[in-house]
Amino acid sequence: MTTTIAAKTAKPKRREKPLIPKTRSGTYWPYLIPGLAAVLVIIVVPLVWNIYLTFTSYRGIKPPEWIGLANWEKLFADETFWQSFGNSVAMIGAMVVVPTILGLVLAALLFDLIGKKFGGKLASFLRATYYLPQILPSVIAAIVIGWILRPQNGALNTILETIGLGQLQHNWLGSPDTALPSLMLVLVWVQVGYPVVIFMAALQRVDPELYEAAELDGASWFQRFKAITAGMIRPEIFVVILTCTIAALKVFGPVYALTGGGPGTETIVPAYYAYSQFFQAQQVGYGATIATALTVVIALFSVIFIIVQSRLERREEGR
Amino acid sequence: MSAATAQTPVPPRTPARSKPPARKSRKKRRPVDWVILGVAALIGLFIAFPLILIVINSFKSPQDYATGGPLSLPNEFYTDGLTAFWERVNFPEKVWNSIFISGTVAVLGVLLSMLNAFALGIGRIKGRMWIVVLILLANMLPQEVLLYPLYFMFRSVGLYDNQWAVIVIFTVIQSAFGTYLLATLYSTFPKELLEAAAIDGASRWRTLWRVVYPVSRPTLAVLLIFFFIWTWNEFLIPLTFLVSNATQTVPVAITVLQGDRLMDVTTTSASALLGLIPTLIFFLIFQRTLTRGITAGAVK
Numbered sequence: 001m002t003t004t005i006a007a008k009t010a011k012p013k014r015r016e017k018p019l020i021p022k023t024r025s026g027t028y029w030p031y032l033i034p035g036l037a038a039v040l041v042i043i044v045v046p047l048v049w050n051i052y053l054t055f056t057s058y059r060g061i062k063p064p065e066w067i068g069l070a071n072w073e074k075l076f077a078d079e080t081f082w083q084s085f086g087n088s089v090a091m092i093g094a095m096v097v098v099p100t101i102l103g104l105v106l107a108a109l110l111f112d113l114i115g116k117k118f119g120g121k122l123a124s125f126l127r128a129t130y131y132l133p134q135i136l137p138s139v140i141a142a143i144v145i146g147w148i149l150r151p152q153n154g155a156l157n158t159i160l161e162t163i164g165l166g167q168l169q170h171n172w173l174g175s176p177d178t179a180l181p182s183l184m185l186v187l188v189w190v191q192v193g194y195p196v197v198i199f200m201a202a203l204q205r206v207d208p209e210l211y212e213a214a215e216l217d218g219a220s221w222f223q224r225f226k227a228i229t230a231g232m233i234r235p236e237i238f239v240v241i242l243t244c245t246i247a248a249l250k251v252f253g254p255v256y257a258l259t260g261g262g263p264g265t266e267t268i269v270p271a272y273y274a275y276s277q278f279f280q281a282q283q284v285g286y287g288a289t290i291a292t293a294l295t296v297v298i299a300l301f302s303v304i305f306i307i308v309q310s311r312l313e314r315r316e317e318g319r
Numbered sequence: 320m321s322a323a324t325a326q327t328p329v330p331p332r333t334p335a336r337s338k339p340p341a342r343k344s345r346k347k348r349r350p351v352d353w354v355i356l357g358v359a360a361l362i363g364l365f366i367a368f369p370l371i372l373i374v375i376n377s378f379k380s381p382q383d384y385a386t387g388g389p390l391s392l393p394n395e396f397y398t399d400g401l402t403a404f405w406e407r408v409n410f411p412e413k414v415w416n417s418i419f420i421s422g423t424v425a426v427l428g429v430l431l432s433m434l435n436a437f438a439l440g441i442g443r444i445k446g447r448m449w450i451v452v453l454i455l456l457a458n459m460l461p462q463e464v465l466l467y468p469l470y471f472m473f474r475s476v477g478l479y480d481n482q483w484a485v486i487v488i489f490t491v492i493q494s495a496f497g498t499y500l501l502a503t504l505y506s507t508f509p510k511e512l513l514e515a516a517a518i519d520g521a522s523r524w525r526t527l528w529r530v531v532y533p534v535s536r537p538t539l540a541v542l543l544i545f546f547f548i549w550t551w552n553e554f555l556i557p558l559t560f561l562v563s564n565a566t567q568t569v570p571v572a573i574t575v576l577q578g579d580r581l582m583d584v585t586t587t588s589a590s591a592l593l594g595l596i597p598t599l600i601f602f603l604i605f606q607r608t609l610t611r612g613i614t615a616g617a618v619k
Binding site: 016017018019020021022023025026027028029031032034035036038039042043044045046047049050053106109110113114117118122126128129130132133135136137138139140143144145146147148150152153155158159162189192193246249250252253256257270271274275278279284287288290291292294295298299302 | 348352355356359360362363366367369370372373376384385388389390431432434435437438439440441442443444445450453454456457459460461462463464465466467468469472487488490491492494495498505506508510513514516517523526527548551552553554555558559569570573574577584587588590591594595598599601602606
């Protein structure tokens, strides 16, 4: 969605008139006032307040006490904080990299092969199946997988036992070596349907004659995939990468429901770390600092991503 | 896979447009196509498998589970686990809470988006680019950054542990996306319709409700469903704002009871099932609208 914004900034059209004739744009402000007032109260004021809290020691009872940059100094020296961002990279792998690649291949297969040779109904049905986990509340999705991975009598361990692989039984979410991979698996499962749906819709824009021409020229399926599929739906790929990365940086629910950041701090993510500082450690000032740092990272990533994207698009146009 | 595709002879080409659709779908199916279909179906099965497991095991007694394992079908139609959890969380109350919160947010959010977008897209207020960016902040920010100040604000006005606090917050957050989408849509609104209304002497308010609203109703419906489901699925803010049992939403009520020592294995499965069912129902009802809507949101 940010693509359009970037496109709009590129070619500003100033002094446009409202679409309703004989009205001045200034007179439309009353329609915007409720929305802007709400954003001010619910978003802007809390945001600024939160930034103020990062410079204070505040335990929720006595009024906040100004301590300057102490929270920020603590943050940069805090290993748990860096670990939480390290885990964010893992979340990006699970929510962006794997689903985007898988989504591209699956969307192309469904659209190009299965849709054409076995009928659109079957393709839509498979698409709906892939999309299923996406519609669940993320915590419920996490509980579903958490139930299967239960250590005592969980489905996975029981199945391993039955097929004679009992020695592979494991406390999947409770031991440090498998907790993070298990969490990542949940996120891949939840996320993969989203790119499939977006990419399949995008493929409908592509002129079928392009494919037929490529086929006629003897291009293999993979060549067509690379040149046409991945090329034509690039805007959608950008959108998926941007929105999924932001979602991966913000992930909270599955971590809360599955591991609570544990064992130890093995699966902690910034959002969960901030939450635990707010409500478990009662270190509101420090929690606010973590949350603000996360916001800065998201903002930086979005800005850099949009700049790179519009550069790439301009270069493409220049060709 | 690609090599196999390359070797097959290219079928004689007929112009794409004149080809009847029925014949197109009955193109020659090579063995490799069946393999690919098999792989795609297998992936689908793999994705649906956890949900199938939950459904099977929610209707088993713990003894049945212990003897038959997770893969067997239930011996008898056992619903004690389900009813136990149903009563424990007072499920109808939680469903009503979720419907009330999500429904109110959806309606108010669409209304607010429409007013914003009318000023931005049709009124073309100066600096609208920056206003849209400002409003989109609501959607981009991690909610943790708003959490404590909002908690403090709503507590000081006596709305802590009150569903209206959550409704107000999500109305703003959801309408950010709605404003963005509708403002883009309204900026290309058919000018003739607006001119005709102006010639008839309709006021702006009237034009909004008699011209803009009916024309954009399909998009508004998509937004309404989206806002409803998104709000239904929200977790962090309902978790922190709705602390007493009677106000909680479905996902929060189910999640906070996980790990409870009184819950045996099949009751836990049943709890997950109860969490799945409402959204599965929405999915079945709105499947078409949803997939159409996601596309509308994705690019432009």
